[in-house]
Amino acid sequence: MARVWPVVATLARVVLRDQRRLQGIASNNIFWILFLLQGSGAFLFVLIALVALFPLCADPFRKIPPERARLWPLSPADLRLVRIASLAVSPAAWIAAAAIVITGRPQFLLIALLLAAFAIPFPRAPLFRSIPGFLGELVRKNIRELLSLLDPYIAFLLAAAAIAYRLARPSQVPPEALTAMSLMVVVVLSTCAQNLFALDAGPGLDRYRLLPIPGWRVLMAKHAALALIAVPLTLPLDPIAAAAGLLVSLGVGNHMAVTNPRLQPRGGITAGSLFPGLVQVVAVVTAGLHATRSDPDNTLWILAPCAAFYLASTLLYGFRLDRRSS
Amino acid sequence: MIACRSLTRRFGNHAAVSALDLDIAPGGICALLGPNGAGKSTTIRLLTGLLEPTEGTATVNGLDVARHSLEIRRIAGVVPEHLGLFDALTVAEHLRLTADVWGIDRREAAGRATHLLAALGLEHGADTFAAECSHGMRKKTALAMALLPNPRVLFLDEPFEGLDPVTSKTVRQLFQLLAARGVTILFTSHILPIVEEIASRVVFIRGGVKVWDSLNGHRPASLETHYFQLVEAPSPQELPWLGSGR
Numbered sequence: 001m002a003r004v005w006p007v008v009a010t011l012a013r014v015v016l017r018d019q020r021r022l023q024g025i026a027s028n029n030i031f032w033i034l035f036l037l038q039g040s041g042a043f044l045f046v047l048i049a050l051v052a053l054f055p056l057c058a059d060p061f062r063k064i065p066p067e068r069a070r071l072w073p074l075s076p077a078d079l080r081l082v083r084i085a086s087l088a089v090s091p092a093a094w095i096a097a098a099a100i101v102i103t104g105r106p107q108f109l110l111i112a113l114l115l116a117a118f119a120i121p122f123p124r125a126p127l128f129r130s131i132p133g134f135l136g137e138l139v140r141k142n143i144r145e146l147l148s149l150l151d152p153y154i155a156f157l158l159a160a161a162a163i164a165y166r167l168a169r170p171s172q173v174p175p176e177a178l179t180a181m182s183l184m185v186v187v188v189l190s191t192c193a194q195n196l197f198a199l200d201a202g203p204g205l206d207r208y209r210l211l212p213i214p215g216w217r218v219l220m221a222k223h224a225a226l227a228l229i230a231v232p233l234t235l236p237l238d239p240i241a242a243a244a245g246l247l248v249s250l251g252v253g254n255h256m257a258v259t260n261p262r263l264q265p266r267g268g269i270t271a272g273s274l275f276p277g278l279v280q281v282v283a284v285v286t287a288g289l290h291a292t293r294s295d296p297d298n299t300l301w302i303l304a305p306c307a308a309f310y311l312a313s314t315l316l317y318g319f320r321l322d323r324r325s326s
Numbered sequence: 327m328i329a330c331r332s333l334t335r336r337f338g339n340h341a342a343v344s345a346l347d348l349d350i351a352p353g354g355i356c357a358l359l360g361p362n363g364a365g366k367s368t369t370i371r372l373l374t375g376l377l378e379p380t381e382g383t384a385t386v387n388g389l390d391v392a393r394h395s396l397e398i399r400r401i402a403g404v405v406p407e408h409l410g411l412f413d414a415l416t417v418a419e420h421l422r423l424t425a426d427v428w429g430i431d432r433r434e435a436a437g438r439a440t441h442l443l444a445a446l447g448l449e450h451g452a453d454t455f456a457a458e459c460s461h462g463m464r465k466k467t468a469l470a471m472a473l474l475p476n477p478r479v480l481f482l483d484e485p486f487e488g489l490d491p492v493t494s495k496t497v498r499q500l501f502q503l504l505a506a507r508g509v510t511i512l513f514t515s516h517i518l519p520i521v522e523e524i525a526s527r528v529v530f531i532r533g534g535v536k537v538w539d540s541l542n543g544h545r546p547a548s549l550e551t552h553y554f555q556l557v558e559a560p561s562p563q564e565l566p567w568l569g570s571g572r
Binding site: 002003005006007010013014017018063064065066067068070071072073074075 | 374375376396399400402404406407408409410411412414415419422423426427428429
């Protein structure tokens with residue numbers, strides 16, 4: 001037991017430090033939605049909790065580097081003890097304990113143990129085996145990086161709930177609701193546009209500096225990845241509003257992404273900046289509502305200024321990215 | 327101290343290590359040399375119980391690696407290929423964890439940790455998280471973890487790679503001191519001058535097969551020349567498009 005305890009204590013410390021991944025929520029644009037929706041944003045809280053719970057509850061035992069565990073002088077019995085004790089340091093166990101205290105139902109413990117034992121740290125996204133084009137590989141890498149953050153999953157649940165409701169009760173869904181949900185999906189993803197290089201820690205950024213392509217193309221490869229996630233989610237809702245919102249969101253996000261790139265742990269919620277985030281949210285909502293309220297025949301004319309803003313911003317910040325690199 | 331008999335490890339049809347025979351006496355410093363993919367790291371993994379052999383046996387201090395891996399882990403210090411560090415722990419926390427797991431008294435462990443941190447030039451980075459450490463610092467942390475329990479045998483995969491010259495010299499002196507006190511060291515390296523300086527024994531592996539052992543053959547005047555004789559380097563002439571301007 002004397003040798004087991006330090007390992008379990010270390011796992012508890014590592015699990016506690018892992019909870020910091022959720023600190024990003026405080027500076028994520030979701031914060032603005034929650035702030036604006038006030039009490040009616042409760043459903044979003046539930047969605048975030050659902051999405052965050054799974055990776056947070058990932059089996060703590062898996063946090064031991066595999067080689068290290070096998071080099072410790074622990075017997076198979078010791079390791080089994082660590083395995084069992086590690087379940088107790090999972091947040092799932094803490095939540096279950098709270099649930100049991102509140103509801104008096106011990107069944108929660110079984111659910112928590114199952115969750116702790118089988119939840120995976122984070123899925124390695126094998127999607128998009130290949131993407132055609134000059135920057136295809138770069139876009140694929142960017143998609144995989146994005147899918148290691150929680151934001152796309154929150155956006156997915158939001159879109160899925162809206163689509164399900166639309167299919168179940170087509171007559172009861174006003175077009176304004178679809179527009180609102182579309183824009184909410186874009187806002188949820190918009191913090192990623194502020195923090196495009198979040199997962200390109202040191203070596204990743206160096207690699208960009210070594211690529212023989214201009215900065216605007218690097219930015220476009222990042223944007224393409226975000227668009228490839230946002231477009232399928234918003235297509236069944238209000239694609240025009242979403243397209244307008246996404247274009248301005250990317251255009252505004254370029255500023256923070258290039259001037260203040262910040263590292264971001266995988267499996268967390270993207271950390272952004274509150275004030276640029278507010279600008280982004282206002283821009284997304286304004287552009288999206290304007291696009292959807294205009295005459296359908298003039299859709300292109302509404303999207304054109306958004307696209308022009310996006311292109312100008314991407315070229316400008318692409319240039320700044322090149323200057324920064326040199 | 328370390329003995330292998332027909333040690334073999336296959337991955338599918340590929341034999342990473344093939345019928346390796348090796349005996350290293352206590353207090354010996356043995357260097358495993360060979361090109362990338364020669365089977366050096368696989369040999370270290372087999373001897374430390376990280377991999378099971380397909381055929382053959384290996385013993386450390388007279389203990390069969392397959393049957394007594396726990397006892398071997400108690401007396402061995404290992405720097406594995408991928409270092410095996412927790413990204414969310416600091417350098418100092420890694421050392422405290424090692425001390426606790428090996429059952430070393432807290433006060434004694436603190437003293438040893440202070441010595442090791444100073445010797446490896448890690449004092450100022452002791453509170454840095456492994457995820458934020460440079461490659462060299464991570465390597466030093468793994469080295470300190472291997473040394474802290476005062477092992478009788480050391481298995482080190484590329485211990486000098488990524489170390490600054492000063493730390494590298496300290497580690498070389500430390501290994502020679504340890505060997506003089508009877509600790510057996512098996513390490514892999516690509517840095518031939520270091521191998522020439524500290525190894526009492528050099529074993530060359532290529533394609534998983536031992537092709538030269540300094541114990542049996544003569545010790546060449548230049549290890550580098552001998553290395554190039556044993557490894558057929560590809561000719562640059564085979565890459566005609568390089569530098570052609572197209």
